[in-house]
Amino acid sequence: MVTFLSLLLTPLFTPSSHAAQESPHSISFYPVALNHTTYITNRTQGTHGGIYSAPVHRASDPDENDRYNYCTMPHPRPETYVAPEPVANGSVAATLVYVEYMQRHQRRTPYNLLSELQDQEYTCDDVHPHIYAAPAPDNNNPAPIPVYGQTYTDPTNPFLTDTIPGTCQYPQLTKGGILDGYRHGRDLRAVYGGNSLLSETGPSSQVWLRASSSALTQGSAGAVLRGLWPDYNGGIALRRQTEGIDTVDSGFTCAARERMLEQMKAARVWREHLGVTMVLREELGEMFDISEEEEDGAWMNSFDHFADAFQARVCNGYGLPCRAKKEGEKEGENCVTQEQAEEVFRAGDWEWNYWFRGSDLAKEYIQLVGGLFIGEIVRRLEGVVEGRPDWVYSHTFMHDGDLGPVLGALGIRALRWPGMGANVAVEVWRTDGEGFYARVLYSGRTVETIHGTMEWMPLGELLEILGGFVPGDIVSMCED
Template sequence: MALTKLCALLSVVLVLSSSTSVQGLVHYPPANTSITDLTAVLNGHGAPGIYNTSHTPDDEYGIYNWCNMPHVRKTEYKVPSKEYSLKYLEVIQRHRKRTPYASNTFFKEDITWDCTDEGPYHYAKDKSKFKTTPIYWQAETGTQNPFEYTVGPGFVNSTCQFPDITSEGLEDSKQHGQDFRGVYGDLLQFLPLSWEKNKYQFRVTNNVITTQTLSGFAAGIYPDVDEYFAYIQSDSYDSLEPALSCSLAETVVGTYQGPNTTWSSHLDLTSALSARFRNVSGIEPNDTAGWNTSWDHPYDNLSAKQCHSKPLPCSVNDTSICIGQEDANEIYRLGNWEYAYRWRGAENSTLYSTLIMGPWFKELQGHFKNHLANANQIKYYHNFAHDESISAVLGVLQIDEPVWPGMGSEIVFELWENTSNKTNHIRVLWRGQPLKTSTPLGTIDMLPLDTFLSYLNETIADDLVGLCASG
């Protein structure tokens, strides 16, 4: 096993040494925090934030809320000095809170989850002849189809899709849109008017939960508009989800998430917690579906329930055996540590992040270039994505205090012009405030655009297709 790891690491080193396009990449370790310090995670107490409500008290706004992450709002927004004028705005955010993925549900859950009358909607639009009838899906169970009973029922007799943005998630998304309009519309007078559709653009992934999130957000930002089109790339090369084929990325992550690594050690150190979780969930010790290789599946299962005010699970075989809140809190701490380690803590994590979201950054750079060249009229571009999308973007920028991006996590790229000397500057907002990085860039707050672009050019390979294939 050690030899396999050494060979994989050597492969990464050889690729880097043979490619001049990534020689400027430097990994700057993140700050030592209660999230990134594994000892603190294992010996800690409590959850690393809010997990049981979308509401964050105003006097605490900005703290970590997994159910509804902080975003730009007028109350906390810092308007730059008067010599700066906002020219272009691009956002990438995670979808809103949802039911868990089917792969993250137990074979049989001890509670129900009902989505009656919630959708999701799936219907076609006729271009000119008539208005079609909206159709929404409801899961059918208890059928005579014998194959239905070869898989676990999960939430028994549920009408939900897994995953599916819930009504509460849509309400959070609408409020997000209203808050966003409050800053960039009401406060800064920058947003295009709703009918100026040549000046703004939305983009989603092939996973329908991003489109569902956009439907709520759009109702908040432009409540007078009935419908939009959203850009979507083919699922064979979607840079936003991301759904790219990159063998080198798999090689790189394997060097620090394989056997005999810090990753495998943290799983060994939490074996007692894992055993308690299996006693309730019914997951087998020899499971090969991802339950035993990280805390991702347990985290998603428990947090989705608690964000929707549902109880922590008990065993369907013995209802006296349940997941306690302290065990859930430890799982939440471990999940945050895993994301921080995967995308920022490990030495090769910056390279990994560039391989995952490098193509999207090249698109972002193209949007900046097009705007400055007056190639089109787009001034506001909004991407609806996923936690790994957000994690990789923060990984490329080398956020100083990484976390697992919660529901609705938002990164805002603001392009400003200094009207006195006609220079361009970039500000990046995370959780509503300028992003602090571990790099020499420091906090990205009115950073010269050329400096920011130089960092990206030095960090992200020129030939990503060729580099990915080299692994």
């Protein structure tokens, strides 16, 4: 019987011929060994060609080869963007009629704090997170003062040891992340603004913009949209669903989703990955006084927390964390090493690939986590085919946990953790007399999947692939 896992492990190319054809971008995005736990422990892998660094307080410079960059993932940009191959070589006449664009928020401070034993400050004085509301435009009402938050600490607060010293909220966008967003938007304007999809002056009624209820996605939207429309002075409606029923960011309650995750973590291969990383986890746990019981084992039973804590530092110009010096210790005696961090990052990649590609339960898990949002994508694409498109450009600001299911549903050949600003663009092209064709880009390049490279495919085929991940009755599934 052909299983989801066997499809995943079936190579599309032999290793030798594939390596000869691949660019640095492709090599860094699609590790051949990612389905095996040896990927985690093989120190010669390093970061597998990926980048885990970014400058302080400024935008990241684009990488010439658009390699995997956790801190600032590549995106469509004019220097590298070309039309689909049949269009570019003139064998097909086609017009771009719709773009479905999804992106993770830009770089930020951490969710998970190695707080009580850290003494390195984390500063955010150069970011003004605005926190005010305004009535709909009305000549009879004054505009509110643009109030913004400024974090401080009171030295008499007895709980100061429970947080990282500094002037940040956790998590929040950093200045570098905001400036990355401006560049992201400017590049999208250069790629998609030269046709009827995006007006030069501002968003039209045929543009759909959406974010999760998180300040991270909403703040990223403000930066990216300023890049899209640099001279626009009006307000822009950023749609968001009601908290508690949101179809992104796991916004609705689903007990089955949590049970499914526990089943996946009970599998032999998950336990194997914990076994091969036992020494690393024990070293980090001892360094930062973290036990199996802390936060129900979240720090020690997955690499989500350690990876987040490390990434949020190196992605904003800080060094890897050190434990505050205790009496009798030398300065810097207990610091995370580069080798330890790289193994944590590889383990994080392995876990994401397992959840959304490698596990025998991946398809069902994708349906529970992202199936409703995938259904929204499918309906918008169907509207284009049926000649009743509501929009020509849709842009959703979301999270890594939303992009993972989408990439898993597409059948991406290998899924590394979707980094900051990671993005998927579904382009729909109308041909002369042949119907609609799709191209799918991941972080600016055509995505490589178990179905082949999605450079030029009948839109109906893409709809069939995605449709298999749309749940029939999510309410019943979540209750079971």
